[in-house]
Amino acid sequence: MALVGQPNAGKSTLFNAIVGYRAVAANFPGTTVEALRGQASIDGERAEVVDLPGTYSLLGGDVAERVTRDFLLAGEADAIVQVVDSSLLGRSLELTLELAELGIPAVLCLNMMDEAEHKGIAIDREALSSLLGIPVVAAIASRGQGVVELLAALPQARPVRRPPYTPDVERALARIVEAITRNPDFQGPSPIHRAAQLLAGADAVLDAEMAQAVEEARAALARGRGEDPGVILADERHAQAMRLFEAVARVGQPHIGWRERLDDVLMHPFLGYPFLLLALLGLFAAVFVVGDALEGLLSPLLDAVSGQISAALGTGPLAAVLLGAWDGLAAGVALVLPYLIPFLFLLAFLEDVGYMPRVGYLLDGLMHRIGLHGKSVIPFLLGYGCTVPAVLATRILDDERDRLVTAALAVMVPCAGRTIVIMGLVGRYVGPVVAFLLYLGNVLVIALAGWALTKVLPGVGPGLILEIPPYRWPRGRNLVGKTWLRLRGFVMLALPLLAVSSAFLALAEALGWARGFNAAVRFLTWPMGLPAEAGVPLVLGILRKELSLVMLDGALPGGVETLSWAQMIVFTVFVLFYVPCLATVGALGRELGWRRTGIVILGTTGLGLVLALLARAALRA
Amino acid sequence: MSFDFPVSLASLPPGGAGRLVAIHGGRGQALRLRRLGLRPGALVRIVAAGGWGGPVLVEVDGCRVAVGRGLARHILVEPLNPPGVTRGHGTR
Numbered sequence: 028m029a030l031v032g033q034p035n036a037g038k039s040t041l042f043n044a045i046v047g048y049r050a051v052a053a054n055f056p057g058t059t060v061e062a063l064r065g066q067a068s069i070d071g072e073r074a075e076v077v078d079l080p081g082t083y084s085l086l087g088g089d090v091a092e093r094v095t096r097d098f099l100l101a102g103e104a105d106a107i108v109q110v111v112d113s114s115l116l117g118r119s120l121e122l123t124l125e126l127a128e129l130g131i132p133a134v135l136c137l138n139m140m141d142e143a144e145h146k147g148i149a150i151d152r153e154a155l156s157s158l159l160g161i162p163v164v165a166a167i168a169s170r171g172q173g174v175v176e177l178l179a180a181l182p183q184a185r186p187v188r189r190p191p192y193t194p195d196v197e198r199a200l201a202r203i204v205e206a207i208t209r210n211p212d213f214q215g216p217s218p219i220h221r222a223a224q225l226l227a228g229a230d231a232v233l234d235a236e237m238a239q240a241v242e243e244a245r246a247a248l249a250r251g252r253g254e255d256p257g258v259i260l261a262d263e264r265h266a267q268a269m270r271l272f273e274a275v276a277r278v279g280q281p282h283i284g285w286r287e288r289l290d291d292v293l294m295h296p297f298l299g300y301p302f303l304l305l306a307l308l309g310l311f312a313a314v315f316v317v318g319d320a321l322e323g324l325l326s327p328l329l330d331a332v333s334g335q336i337s338a339a340l341g342t343g344p345l346a347a348v349l350l351g352a353w354d355g356l357a358a359g360v361a362l363v364l365p366y367l368i369p370f371l372f373l374l375a376f377l378e379d380v381g382y383m384p385r386v387g388y389l390l391d392g393l394m395h396r397i398g399l400h401g402k403s404v405i406p407f408l409l410g411y412g413c414t415v416p417a418v419l420a421t422r423i424l425d426d427e428r429d430r431l432v433t434a435a436l437a438v439m440v441p442c443a444g445r446t447i448v449i450m451g452l453v454g455r456y457v458g459p460v461v462a463f464l465l466y467l468g469n470v471l472v473i474a475l476a477g478w479a480l481t482k483v484l485p486g487v488g489p490g491l492i493l494e495i496p497p498y499r500w501p502r503g504r505n506l507v508g509k510t511w512l513r514l515r516g517f518v519m520l521a522l523p524l525l526a527v528s529s530a531f532l533a534l535a536e537a538l539g540w541a542r543g544f545n546a547a548v549r550f551l552t553w554p555m556g557l558p559a560e561a562g563v564p565l566v567l568g569i570l571r572k573e574l575s576l577v578m579l580d581g582a583l584p585g586g587v588e589t590l591s592w593a594q595m596i597v598f599t600v601f602v603l604f605y606v607p608c609l610a611t612v613g614a615l616g617r618e619l620g621w622r623r624t625g626i627v628i629l630g631t632t633g634l635g636l637v638l639a640l641l642a643r644a645a646l647r648a
Numbered sequence: 649m650s651f652d653f654p655v656s657l658a659s660l661p662p663g664g665a666g667r668l669v670a671i672h673g674g675r676g677q678a679l680r681l682r683r684l685g686l687r688p689g690a691l692v693r694i695v696a697a698g699g700w701g702g703p704v705l706v707e708v709d710g711c712r713v714a715v716g717r718g719l720a721r722h723i724l725v726e727p728l729n730p731p732g733v734t735r736g737h738g739t740r
């Protein structure tokens with residue numbers, strides 16, 4: 028079973044409700060860029076559920092549309108559930124009509140019924156069901172309503188009834204269908220879909236006969252109407268969708284509430300900016316305050332346990348290794364979780380409320396100065412959580428060059444791992460103000476790098492087109508689910524890694540290897556004025572950025588407290604920029620190719636070194 | 649209700665409304681705008697215009713879409729003239 032729908036219709040939310048938390052939902056378009064798979068029990072049998080990327084049509088105009096179309100054409104889905112935002116039913120029915128051409132059994136899920144009600148839209152589900160010939164189920168996915176009904180309706184899924192186009196279009200389609208079905212290579216569920224794609228000029232022909240048929244059909248249609256056949260098809264579907272909508276929906280008085288008014292302030296050309304600054308400052312302050320408090324609670328507890336363990340183990344190399352593993356784990360828990368949890372939670376809150384696209388809107392003008400546009404803000408903001416989704420999110424950009432520049436810049440945004448280093452080292456020992464200045468400086472460096480990149484790679488991509496969804500009050504459950512989903516990556520991957528690396532470090536120290544290793548990277552640590560012990564932690568930081576701090580704390584005899592303020596700042600600046608973590612390198616390689624990834628790695632590391640040296644010079648001055 | 653001569657979407661003042669006449673520029677962009685409801689014949693209303701040459705915020709079909717200023721210059725609308733609302737300040 029495959030979930031199909033427009034971006035922001037609530038697909039990820041529904042998917043999570045069906046299969047349990049597997050996907051990250053957010054209140055902005057483009058959350059799902061890949062097909063996600065999960066299992067659910069449907070009608071007593073286990074079935075695979077696939078969440079396809081949000082798409083407005085099947086024309087293959089962007090990556091998401093191509094992924095969706097290719098998946099459906101491959102015939103992998105036995106049934107489609109089209110998830111629609113009921114408050115936008117008219118527009119969504121255009122996709123339903125495209126699905127009709129595929130001939131795959133479908134169910135229509137009218138999600139966001141609460142939103143439709145809010146807008147004063149009442150939908151006659153039975154009428155819609157009989158017009159389309161498929162089951163129509165109402166749902167409010169964010170509250171888990173309608174999920175059971177949806178699964179129960181699946182066995183009744185039928186191909187959508189396709190209303191005919193105007194006769195001249197049907198004639199053109201018939202001409203192409205005839206040519207297609209005569210080609211022995213043609214496969215696929217539905218010639219009519221292929222014909223419509225060909226008529227719109229959105230697909231490749233298989234043979235000369237087809238090419239001729241398509242050419243003739245397109246020419247005949249264009250002659251009769253004086254317009255591009257692709258536009259004609261889109262307009263006809265639009266008209267049909269509107270007719271359907273008018274037949275089944277009644278539009279009454281919309282409520283005008285806080286959500287409609289809020290944008291008067293938050294998206295105001297002047298007032299919007301102080302509020303943006305306030306929101307970011309608030310986020311920062313909250314993470315710091317909550318993180319600090321949590322850490323204060325956790326540290327003594329963990330220290331007490333450490334004391335017990337070390338007393339029980341005694342001395343010797345094995346004891347040193349075990350203690351090292353525990354120390355790594357404890358440091359991870361004490362240093363990392365307190366800041367990570369509030370941060371991820373608040374990020375989830377900002378996303379679900381729908382503030383992110385507003386930030387994109389507000390910063391579009393500024394982004395143009397560094398050769399990008401407002402949509403790039405979304406990968407950047409996601410980058411504050413984790414760089415991997417940020418790099419993947421560059422797919423929402425329509426232009427190849429924009430994707431490259433945005434990805435290259437997004438890796439420099441301090442992710443949660445680096446936030447831990449900033450907060451846990453500079454914030455804690457030097458002071459929150461300096462930590463905040465580091466964030467500010469980071470933004471400045473990114474802006475300058477963007478400006479410089481634009482000189483190398485000129486040509487501003489196409490302008491911004493960004494849907495601004497209505498504000499939504501997030502459900503606590505969704506926020507917790509999402510925070511957990513992102514935290515899980517840390518708990519499952521980073522904590523074991525911390526324990527192993529820390530044990531390894533303890534072993535290396537016990538055997539006297541660490542010294543040789545540290546000496547080998549002294550060419551890096553010496554110019555930055557860092558102690559030799561920082562060598563191994565900086566190299567391990569490539570695995571995960573927060574490792575560098577935890578390891579450094581373990582490697583220095585007196586812990587990180589013994590560093591001078593200048594050393595802390597220099598260390599942090601370098602960690603902020605040098606080689607992105609391994610997971611990011613993997614994501615970059617996939618999105619940009621390995622050559623460009625190599626350039627990004629070299630560039631950011633060089634930049635990190637230069638900035639760290641500058642910081643050292645400035646602080647010593 | 650009457651329509652004025654077409655002007656660019658970017659030159660409509662906040663609060664101003666109009667009927668979309670044409671979208672010039674790339675086919676890809678035009679299709680993308682269409683999917684969001686910005687198609688010839690659609691009634692649009694400017695909710696706000698961003699600072700620093702920022703995008704215009706357009707309401708169409710009850711949804712809000714931010715359109716970059718450069719792109720908005722390529723979208724032609726006939727301003728709507730209900731009594732009391734004056735016309736935008738011409739092309740820029």
Ligand SMILES: Nc1nc2c(ncn2[C@@H]2O[C@H](COP(=O)(O)OP(=O)(O)O)[C@@H](O)[C@H]2O)c(=O)[nH]1
Nearest residue numbers: 035036037038039040052053054139167168169
């Ligand atoms: N009011 C309301 N909000 C919903 C509903 N379903 C999902 N949402 C919210 O809508 C936003 C977008 O949902 P998401 O699942 O990310 O949409 P997707 O882009 O289609 O995957 C999220 O903030 C959800 O919490 C619903 O039925 N009613």
